[in-house]
Amino acid sequence: MALELGDHVWYWNHKISFDKNIPRAVWFPGSDPNNPTDYQGRGKEIYNFVVHADEIARGRPHMRNYEGSYAWLNNNPGNITGQPGGPDFGQYPGKFNWHNFLIFPTWADGWYAIAKLLRSNLYKNLSILEAFKKYAPASDGNNPVAYANSVAAALGISVSTRVGDLDDSQMAVMQNKIQEVEGAIPGASLTWDSDEIPTEISDLLPAGGWKVGRPRALVQASDSFTIDVSAPVAPSGFTQGHGGPGQGGHVGANWYIRYGMDIGGKRGTPVYAAFDGHVTKFKPHNPAQDTQKVYGAEIFMRSKNDMMGAFCTHLTDVPGSVFVGAEVSRGQLLGTVHERAGVSPHLHMALVEIIGGAPGGQYQGVDLYQFFLDLEASAPETVVPIQFWQDGSPPEPVWRLTRLGVLHRSQVPESASA
Structure with missing residues (x-):
């Protein structure tokens, strides 16, 4: 069978x-x-x-x-x-x-x-x-x-x-x-070809598997969109990655934890908005409330079309221009990396696609961890459009257009400079 x-x-x-x-x-x-x-x-x-x-x-x-x-x-x-x-x-x-x-x-x-x-x-x-x-x-x-x-x-x-x-x-x-x-x-x-799947089970999997994506599209493909994205951590302070979605402490049902991407940065490194949007929730940094896992300011923001969002935390020195309802431009300062004793300093950032748009849309966490690490390490000044398909398929960086200007899907390259 x-x-x-x-x-x-x-x-x-x-x-x-x-x-x-x-x-x-x-x-x-x-x-x-x-x-x-x-x-x-x-x-x-x-x-x-x-x-x-x-x-x-x-x-x-x-x-x-x-x-x-x-x-x-x-x-x-x-x-x-x-x-x-x-x-x-x-x-x-x-x-x-x-x-x-x-x-x-x-x-x-x-x-x-x-x-x-x-x-x-x-x-x-x-x-x-x-x-x-x-x-x-x-x-x-x-x-x-x-x-x-x-x-x-x-x-x-x-x-x-x-x-x-x-x-x-x-x-x-x-x-x-x-x-x-x-x-x-x-x-x-x-993954379907993982060596950790017992032979007794892998032998029963259909050859080639199924196309990744939702069996039932929620919206029409014409609702797909792109958002310009840039590196969130200043290159002068970027160090390394400290774990992406599902790794380390990134567990649980909430997208803003489960899909966390820990991008290392030295204490005091500037953190910038990775895309244009508006602030939907904001918790200022209160050092007295810091714990080993929850520390620093918390910022939730959504894109202008309310179809994707981000959560950023482990921040301090958040400027007064950041408050609930504030419009935020890509590259705008959100604060600096806050360091907690015993924890390698980093920005925790999670992304979510909102299929159908907020409010009421389907929140689907996004894994662009390797993309952001490549961007930080190889081309931090690059601005890359990210294509969101609004059908459950993973979003993809858009690296090229056809002569007719029709977007083509492409695999995430080995580095952002490819």
């Missing part, structure tokens, strides 16, 4: 299984049938692989607090379950993991599915408290009252509020709170 998008595979000791549960009775004949966690001491050796178009996700979700939780593996931040023939929330049709968790093509698909579920007839006429008694029942070991209270607190409303009365911005707050409460522990994101 050939694996399909959305399939999941259990693997242990050259054995594979497509069952929702680990086949303990077969793999570990002496295990206690009444103890679902009895793997005869071999639990750490068992992995779950999930097939996605742009990656093979790997984790150990059966092990408490180990890498690769079900929410992360399945791109299912709300841990939504389903049954064959059930409603379409954007999941891979007919694909289920343990506990009937739905499996989604992208994290954004899973995030939007939360709203689709809560706006369905199953929930829209329920109060927030009633909704979470249904969404996270106590019979499954949850605390639905505490869950409902945390969501209502995030919204600043009563738990008696009807779910169907929430507007889109309030629903987005609820979605974010649900994905926070449910939690997601990142695992390994493997």
